[in-house]
Amino acid sequence: xxxxxxxxxxxxxxxxxxxxxxxxxxxxxxxxxxxxxxxxxxxxxxxxxxxxxxxxxxxxxxxxxxxxxxxxxxxxxxxxxxxxxxxxxxxxxxxxxxxxxxxxxxxxxxxxxxxxxxxxxxxxxxxxxxxxxxxxxxxxxxxxxxxxxxxxxxxxxxxxxxxxxxxxxxxxxxxxxxxxxxxxxxxxxxxxxxxxxxxxxxxxxxxxxxxxxxxxxxxxxx
Amino acid sequence: xxxxxxxxxxxxxxxxxxxxxxxxxxxxxxxxxxxxxxxxxxxxxxxxxxxxxxxxxxxxxxxxxxxxxxxxxxxxxxxxxxxxxxxxxxxxxxxxxxxxxxxxxxxxxxxxxxxxxxxxxxxxxxxxxxxxxxxxxxxxxxxxxxxxxxxxxxxxxxxxxxxxxxxxxxxxxxxxxxxxxxxxxxxxxxxxxxxxxxxxxxxxxxxxxxxxxxxxxxxxxx
DNA sequence: AAATAATTGTTAATAAAATAACATTGTTAT
DNA sequence: ATAACAATGTTATTTTATTAACAATTATTT
Ligand SMILES: NC(=O)c1ccc[n+]([C@@H]2O[C@H](COP(=O)([O-])OP(=O)(O)OC[C@H]3O[C@@H](n4cnc5c(N)ncnc54)[C@H](O)[C@@H]3O)[C@@H](O)[C@H]2O)c1
Ligand SMILES: NC(=O)c1ccc[n+]([C@@H]2O[C@H](COP(=O)([O-])OP(=O)(O)OC[C@H]3O[C@@H](n4cnc5c(N)ncnc54)[C@H](O)[C@@H]3O)[C@@H](O)[C@H]2O)c1
Numbered sequence: 001x002x003x004x005x006x007x008x009x010x011x012x013x014x015x016x017x018x019x020x021x022x023x024x025x026x027x028x029x030x031x032x033x034x035x036x037x038x039x040x041x042x043x044x045x046x047x048x049x050x051x052x053x054x055x056x057x058x059x060x061x062x063x064x065x066x067x068x069x070x071x072x073x074x075x076x077x078x079x080x081x082x083x084x085x086x087x088x089x090x091x092x093x094x095x096x097x098x099x100x101x102x103x104x105x106x107x108x109x110x111x112x113x114x115x116x117x118x119x120x121x122x123x124x125x126x127x128x129x130x131x132x133x134x135x136x137x138x139x140x141x142x143x144x145x146x147x148x149x150x151x152x153x154x155x156x157x158x159x160x161x162x163x164x165x166x167x168x169x170x171x172x173x174x175x176x177x178x179x180x181x182x183x184x185x186x187x188x189x190x191x192x193x194x195x196x197x198x199x200x201x202x203x204x205x206x207x208x209x210x211x212x213x214x215x216x217x218x219x220x221x222x
Numbered sequence: 223x224x225x226x227x228x229x230x231x232x233x234x235x236x237x238x239x240x241x242x243x244x245x246x247x248x249x250x251x252x253x254x255x256x257x258x259x260x261x262x263x264x265x266x267x268x269x270x271x272x273x274x275x276x277x278x279x280x281x282x283x284x285x286x287x288x289x290x291x292x293x294x295x296x297x298x299x300x301x302x303x304x305x306x307x308x309x310x311x312x313x314x315x316x317x318x319x320x321x322x323x324x325x326x327x328x329x330x331x332x333x334x335x336x337x338x339x340x341x342x343x344x345x346x347x348x349x350x351x352x353x354x355x356x357x358x359x360x361x362x363x364x365x366x367x368x369x370x371x372x373x374x375x376x377x378x379x380x381x382x383x384x385x386x387x388x389x390x391x392x393x394x395x396x397x398x399x400x401x402x403x404x405x406x407x408x409x410x411x412x413x414x415x416x417x418x419x420x421x422x423x424x425x426x427x428x429x430x431x432x433x434x435x436x437x438x439x440x441x442x443x444x
Numbered sequence: 445a446a447a448t449a450a451t452t453g454t455t456a457a458t459a460a461a462a463t464a465a466c467a468t469t470g471t472t473a474t
Numbered sequence: 475a476t477a478a479c480a481a482t483g484t485t486a487t488t489t490t491a492t493t494a495a496c497a498a499t500t501a502t503t504t
Contacts, residue, residue: 101319176431209398
């Protein structure tokens with residue numbers, strides 16, 4: 001029999017949406033709202049209310065018929081699922097434009113997930129602090145990751161250094177990697193990897209803009 | 223009968239992968255390679271060779287049995303599909319940390335897609351040029367978008383200004399939007415929208431790291 | 445010349461995700 | 475009271491995406 005507290009078969013897409021729901025819920029809470037309907041969440045996220053209810057069904061949360069979902073309760077439940085009880089520590093490697101943008105943005109946003117170290121090879125950056133995050137020499141990566149028990153790393157070094165950096169991080173015991181360089185990296189199967197490239201997203205936008213334009217012109221063949 | 227040159231039913235995921243294939247192919251080309259096998263592309267992209275061949279089948283490209291795919295030809299075909307013949311112009315709104323990181327990264331990478339204008343409200347930034355991209359006052363958005371025929375915009379303003387910025391961009395005639403603020407925006411159906419939030423990605427990584435850890439400990443219930 | 449191996453291209457099967465359908469339950473209006 | 479309504483929760487269906495299976499082709503080896 002399926003246990004209500006077993007969350008390891010949740011669809012990947014549901015995990016991503018739960019994170020987004022929480023973001024929206026936190027915003028609503030801060031505006032003094034206490035309850036929310038599935039169609040309200042749906043509108044914010046550009047999805048259907050059924051999708052929302054299905055996701056919430058999968059995590060075993062029930063709302064009330066006329067008031068909808070209790071925002072605080074739901075935030076807390078999503079936290080139980082996504083967050084690690086003890087919290088997870090994150091490092092960012094490459095304190096350049098992108099690394100700084102991410103640190104600025106993320107700092108203090110989630111208390112169970114915090115960027116606690118940055119690494120760089122540029123002597124001018126080593127020793128500085130960025131939004132409370134100290135920048136260490138990249139040569140100390142392994143030492144500090146082990147000492148602090150850092151489990152997740154974000155890679156924002158120049159593309160040509162991506163794979164070497166990834167190898168060092170894996171050797172240091174990292175369990176999850178988020179690679180923002182345009183160079184796909186290889187990791188052993190026990191490391192969870194996500195990669196993101198803005199050019200892919202932008203080209204996707206461009207493709208659909210092109211398609212809409214051709215459609216308007218009545219052209220259906222390239 | 224289905225025309226070989228009709229690309230409007232390609233799966234969304236295939237579009238994203240084509241962009242990634244091209245990125246990998248360009249790299250291989252620059253290293254002097256002329257042909258590539260499906261399993262080589264697959265290894266780079268962390269997918270299966272079958273997936274690659276299926277995608278290429280969908281776009282109607284054939285390789286040769288013992289040499290694989292002709293890299294130049296394939297790059298060119300992917301270009302025919304993704305790129306607009308005349309090229310598309312892109313604007314970036316909000317020339318802060320993230321905006322600058324994206325401009326730096328993207329500049330000159332794709333010749334059929336170019337960021338040609340930035341907008342900001344900060345007088346210190348207006349009038350400057352960043353990597354060849356001029357920064358205009360946000361009050362001139364509509365004027366310049368119309369004059370230049372800009373069709374795509376990237377939003378990197380503070381979250382509280384996201385929806386107003388989006389509205390102005392839509393009013394100015396933008397056809398595609400890429401929203402990097404954590405505030406989901408609403409657009410009419412004729413505008414293609416993509417949103418990306420790094421926190422969602424990072425939380426997904428955190429969730430799977432947590433799961434792997436619990437698994438190792440033999441815990442299957444939270 | 446035959447067997448083997450490596451590769452492509454395509455169809456078939458499976459899996460994952462989204463959507464639709466609908467029963468259920470309170471609430472409000474008549 | 476009863477009907478109409480507006481929600482939730484769940485099952486069934488459909489759609490989308492991935493993976494498997496395999497025939498066809500050509501180079502290489504025996
Ligand atoms: N995914 C995206 O959407 C996206 C967007 C922008 C940039 N990028 C990529 O992100 C990376 C960083 O971009 P950026 O604009 O911040 O570049 P940047 O040059 O400003 O920053 C790179 C930093 O990494 C440091 N560095 C170099 N080698 C290192 C090493 N081995 N270990 C640690 N630090 C090292 C450099 O000193 C520098 O501070 C690039 O690969 C770029 O292509 C990706
Ligand atoms: N999606 C992600 O992964 C991600 C990562 C980092 C930051 N962000 C978000 O991106 C946005 C920008 O982050 P940042 O670190 O660059 O912030 P920033 O403060 O450095 O930059 C914002 C810029 O926008 C300008 N601006 C303000 N109002 C404007 C308006 N109405 N029109 C035009 N320009 C305007 C400001 O003058 C500033 O230059 C924020 O919303 C942040 O939350 C998202």
